[in-house]
Amino acid sequence: MKPSTATGVMVVKMGNPALEFEDFDKLVEQYRTRILRFLFASVHDMDLAETLTQDCFWNAYRSRKSFRGDCSVNTWLMRIAINLVRNHTASRRFQFWRKAEKVDSAEIHDWPTREISPEQRTSVNEQIEAVWKATKALSERQRTVFLLRFVEDLDISEIVHATGMSESAVNVHLFRAVRHIRKCLGKKA
Amino acid sequence: MNDHLSHDQFAECASGRPGREQLEHLGQCPECSAELEQFGQTLSLFRNAVRDRVDDRVASEITTRAAGFPMWRWAVIAAAVVVMVIPYFMRENERPQQVAMPQISEPSPEEVMARVNRHLSRTFPAPMEPMMSLIPANEQTPNSGGVQ
Numbered sequence: 001m002k003p004s005t006a007t008g009v010m011v012v013k014m015g016n017p018a019l020e021f022e023d024f025d026k027l028v029e030q031y032r033t034r035i036l037r038f039l040f041a042s043v044h045d046m047d048l049a050e051t052l053t054q055d056c057f058w059n060a061y062r063s064r065k066s067f068r069g070d071c072s073v074n075t076w077l078m079r080i081a082i083n084l085v086r087n088h089t090a091s092r093r094f095q096f097w098r099k100a101e102k103v104d105s106a107e108i109h110d111w112p113t114r115e116i117s118p119e120q121r122t123s124v125n126e127q128i129e130a131v132w133k134a135t136k137a138l139s140e141r142q143r144t145v146f147l148l149r150f151v152e153d154l155d156i157s158e159i160v161h162a163t164g165m166s167e168s169a170v171n172v173h174l175f176r177a178v179r180h181i182r183k184c185l186g187k188k189a
Numbered sequence: 190m191n192d193h194l195s196h197d198q199f200a201e202c203a204s205g206r207p208g209r210e211q212l213e214h215l216g217q218c219p220e221c222s223a224e225l226e227q228f229g230q231t232l233s234l235f236r237n238a239v240r241d242r243v244d245d246r247v248a249s250e251i252t253t254r255a256a257g258f259p260m261w262r263w264a265v266i267a268a269a270v271v272v273m274v275i276p277y278f279m280r281e282n283e284r285p286q287q288v289a290m291p292q293i294s295e296p297s298p299e300e301v302m303a304r305v306n307r308h309l310s311r312t313f314p315a316p317m318e319p320m321m322s323l324i325p326a327n328e329q330t331p332n333s334g335g336v337q
Contacts, residue, residue: 037243046246124234131235149204151236171206179200182228 024064028057031074034152035081041147042085044136052088056081071161078152078162082144089140127185134184138177145170146177194221203228 035056040049059080067076135143141163148154148162159170194202194214202211202225215222296304 033243033247036247037239040243041239127231128235128238131231150232151239174204175200178204179196182199182203183196185228185231
């Protein structure tokens, strides 16, 4: 059975958040897939996402003592991941990856769609690819909010904590992202 | 007025913040309702695709790690064995082979004298008996008259 991280978010023990980091390997094992997923959908490159995931947990380990426990560990890790994406969006390192991304188009054409007929598979692949391309065209903030809401299933308050934006800003970015994606999908949706 | 939801109204509904008017319209318009449902399904497909892609990647890493470590370990063990065994065989080949030589034991002087005494004490030699040499062959001179 494949590992699933859809459930089982570690609940913060208020009053002693340091307990969360007693077994850091376990924490990495629990949240790695989730962080990698968000980063992959954000930067559209699996290798870069792997690198950023390692950076994310390294930063978390270094700053674990500053974790105050005012949000869940998942939200805190997401905040670190979002900051990494922002930094890389602006850095020269990301410029290199963006150039390489044009060559590596297999990331979007190799979706593992299971248990469906070839005809359905074609249709599903078209829809997925359309959303994938549409998210690429979003601004960094719009994409982050969209992915946190529709891929990571975070609610608005969690997105507010993770992004550091106000609730109204989150709603505006989400609205614009959805509107853009719906326009890009057109009749495909 | 348009019969269906505008882009903005649709986006408000899809992002989870529908107004009262949009909700009423969705309740009365099966086309917009179906389109909203279809849009939600597309986003769901996208979410599942991203999750599957990453889950597959993580699963393949775990498989590679689980299968790769023993192979690596066995390779190191095999290399160590080869490194230890090869010099032994090379040393064996370089060592000069010892030929088994027959051991020649020198008779003691007492034994030689006893044999001489036994020989001289006989009255006459046995027929065709070779003459016993008391002097080693390499010390014999060709013109000697012999011992006996």
